[in-house]
Amino acid sequence: MMTTTYRTCPRTGLQFDTQAESLMRFNAVAAVLSMVMGGLTAVLVALTRWPAIKLLPADQFYQVLTLHGVNMLLFWIIFFEIAVLYFCSSTLLRCRLATPRIAWLGFALMVIGAITTNVAIFQGGSTVMFTAYVPMMAQPHFYLGLILFAVGALLGCFIFLGTLVVAKNERTYEGSIPLVTFGALTACIIAIFTIASGAIILIPTFLWSVGYIKEIDAQMYRLVFWAMGHSSQQINVAAHVSVWYAVAAIAFGAKPLSEKVSRSAFLLYILFLQLASAHHLLADPGVSSEWKVLNTSYFMYFAVLASMIHGFTVPGAIEAAQREKGYTHGLFEWLRKAPWGNPVFSGTFISLVGFGFLGGISGVVLGAEQLNLLMHNTYYVPGHFHATVVIGTTLAFMALTYFLIPALFKRELILPGVAKFQPYIFGLSMYVMTLVMMGAGTLGVSRRHWDMAFAGAPFQYEWPGAAYLMMGIAGLAGVVAVVGGVLWVLLVVGSLLFGKKLEEGEFSARPTILRMPVASSLSAHGGAVSHHVPGTMVLGSVLLVAFVLYYFVNWKYLSEVWPMA
Amino acid sequence: MSAILPPAATNWWKESIGKQELIFIVLALVWSLFMFFFMIYWHINGRQNLSNEKYKTTAAMFSAKAEQMVKQYQVRTETETQIPVVKPPVGSDVYLIARMWNWWPILELEAGKPYKLHISSMDLLHGFSLQPVNINIEVVPGYEHVIKLTPEKAGIYSLVCNEFCGIGHHTMLGRIYVK
Incomplete structure (x- = not known):
């Protein structure tokens, strides 16, 4: 067993196992590098789909789009999530990380895998998009890289579970694991399901690409691929919801309104979130309507219910904490007086609101079996998932990073004046971009399509002027968002290299156990959290009303297309 | 806490x-x-529900049926590449091939009349995106999807491919006339 020491951060009181700490740092740096690759390609994609600019030729556009998807959806997010898993286990439970050597092996596999797949795409023979639908074939090492990356990530998941066992056996905490760790456990369980699905489809596809398997059924591939492709985005949801709770706790000392409710909502994720493979198959021939209805709704929308609950309880916890501090005037003093200049908070709140209003509502509409006919494979789809993955996950992770720079990297953030504005630049331009992308998609504009003018086609089709306008705005907003992303990378990398070194804090050979004043019964629990959250109730009601209206607008729209019965 | x-x-x-x-x-x-x-x-x-009628098929089997239909109901050809225009009887089985990078043949349908549209792909995945009506359906090789469709309004409609199918993807534009 590797010997380790424990550092107590003088700023946050958190205790870091030094092995876990280096692993978190390396995973976070790998995440940022993936983000750099994803961001560079993002600007090329935005400028090519901007009809007035159309920067790249078709072949390079599709190649760059493949790079963008793979680096953003897989590498950036999963590297960061591994760091989050180690933080939520070893750091929050104040214990040693299980088997750090295997954790390093996992990290090495992920790095080798990510580089291999990137090289394959750069070489040009693997322009197959993130989805790599068969029978379109990539180079064998494209799949091999993804498989290695997945195996590495799987090791990370097992280390997380092992660390929970270590903490339990060595009794480094009392009572139940913290809510944020519970959320990370949810993410981990979904991740294992996801990676297993990925292995089930990518290993045969790899064998097919080297000639050992003759044929892979295209419909079967789509079904199993999306058990990975969509579920991997559900890891994000569980992870970024955990980050929301963590930030509410860090920035406000907020306590969950109800442990029971929040944990039950995470449990609903574990039970139902993986069914979303169906979201990609609603317009497919190979599966029946019964299957589609049951799966697309996560079995009666129970996972959507869970997200709506988190969307209520996170701001609710903040409101309760703020009211306790005396911000009790009217409905929204607690929100007005929130630390809007602190990027940890502002980033999280922009993430929360954008995820609910833009990502969440559009996801349910897009995922209604029949409504999907209006939007399948249109620009609405990337519009929706940029609202979930970029506004929801990426922005939440960015916000958390501002906290991790002093706590984990022991550096003072450089240019705090710029950091103050970064979440607004990035988040709000993403709001605009996703809205107009969904607008263009509603008018039918295709995703993954190089030329709206169909140059070289035997016929002509003219998209409505509004579609061109919205594609132009999407391009512009996309470029602004990339500027916001570049600022974030500069702030992070600049702080790591040039930020003032901060005091490391005390080192000790053993973990110091946090003894909580754990009450054995509720009667002893006296200072129960206040449940009075009228402001959140109003925000929640606005969300529901917007949801209902937008839902029916789309059914009205559907009722006007050609009958298909 | x-x-x-x-x-x-x-x-x-x-x-x-x-x-x-x-x-x-x-x-x-x-x-x-x-x-x-x-x-x-x-x-x-509701009147807009995607049909569950589908069959396993092969490129050879499906294209034979499409060619048979074209032979029977072709009314003229269009464009330099002589794409056949087919006017199948109302209510009949209409075959539409998706392949890199065209939709074949051109269809001429009657407004307000139902048709059974069979779609399949000869090679990769394609996306049936009927514009400006805005109906979007995945086309999967090896599967023949039978969709009941009633074109409501006369006009010239375009079929955009909205599933990435390689370098010529953006040129894959088809046509349906409704009279």
Whole structure:
């Protein structure tokens, strides 16, 4: 067993196992590098789909789009999530990380895998998009890289579970694991399901690409691929919801309104979130309507219910904490007086609101079996998932990073004046971009399509002027968002290299156990959290009303297309 | 006392839930169930439901059927590449091939009359995106999807491919006339 020491951060009181700490740092740096690759390609994609600019030729556009998807959806997010898993286990439970050597092996596999797949795409023979639908074939090492990356990530998941066992056996905490760790456990369980699905489809596809398997059924591939492709985005949801709770706790000392409710909502994720493979198959021939209805709704929308609950309880916890501090005037003093200049908070709140209003509502509409006919494979789809993955996950992770720079990297953030504005630049331009992308998609504009003018086609089709306008705005907003992303990378990398070194804090050979004043019964629990959250109730009601209206607008729209019965 | 620490009470599952929280959960649950049953309702009473009729097929089998139809009902050809224009009888089985990078043949249909449209792909995945009506369906090689379709309004309609199918993807534009 590797010997380790424990550092107590003088700023946050958190205790870091030094092995876990280096692993978190390396995973976070790998995440940022993936983000750099994803961001560079993002600007090329935005400028090519901007009809007035159309920067790249078709072949390079599709190649760059493949790079963008793979680096953003897989590498950036999963590297960061591994760091989050180690933080939520070893750091929050104040214990040693299980088997750090295997954790390093996992990290090495992920790095080798990510580089291999990137090289394959750069070489040009693997322009197959993130989805790599068969029978379109990539180079064998494209799949091999993804498989290695997945195996590495799987090791990370097992280390997380092992660390929970270590903490339990060595009794480094009392009572139940913290809510944020519970959320990370949810993410981990979904991740294992996801990676297993990925292995089930990518290993045969790899064998097919080297000639050992003759044929892979295209419909079967789509079904199993999306058990990975969509579920991997559900890891994000569980992870970024955990980050929301963590930030509410860090920035406000907020306590969950109800442990029971929040944990039950995470449990609903574990039970139902993986069914979303169906979201990609609603317009497919190979599966029946019964299957589609049951799966697309996560079995009666129970996972959507869970997200709506988190969307209520996170701001609710903040409101309760703020009211306790005396911000009790009217409905929204607690929100007005929130630390809007602190990027940890502002980033999280922009993430929360954008995820609910833009990502969440559009996801349910897009995922209604029949409504999907209006939007399948249109620009609405990337519009929706940029609202979930970029506004929801990426922005939440960015916000958390501002906290991790002093706590984990022991550096003072450089240019705090710029950091103050970064979440607004990035988040709000993403709001605009996703809205107009969904607008263009509603008018039918295709995703993954190089030329709206169909140059070289035997016929002509003219998209409505509004579609061109919205594609132009999407391009512009996309470029602004990339500027916001570049600022974030500069702030992070600049702080790591040039930020003032901060005091490391005390080192000790053993973990110091946090003894909580754990009450054995509720009667002893006296200072129960206040449940009075009228402001959140109003925000929640606005969300529901917007949801209902937008839902029916789309059914009205559907009722006007050609009958298909 | 916060989400990053163990719950203060060991029996947290016995804590009562706040009233406002509970109201919101109930509203959200009702809405969730409503949305679930609305999809089923639309299957019973809605007019836009994607057909479940499909068959396993091969490129050779499907293209033979399409060629047979073209031979029988071709009325003229269009464009430099002589794409056949087919006017199949009302209510009949109409075959549409998707392949890199065209839709074949051109269809001429009557407004307000039902057709059984069979779609399949000869090679990769393609996306049937009927514009400006805006109906979008995945076309999967090896599967023959039979869709009942009633073109409502006369006009010239375009078939865009909206599933990435290689370098010529953006040139894959087809045509349907409704008269």
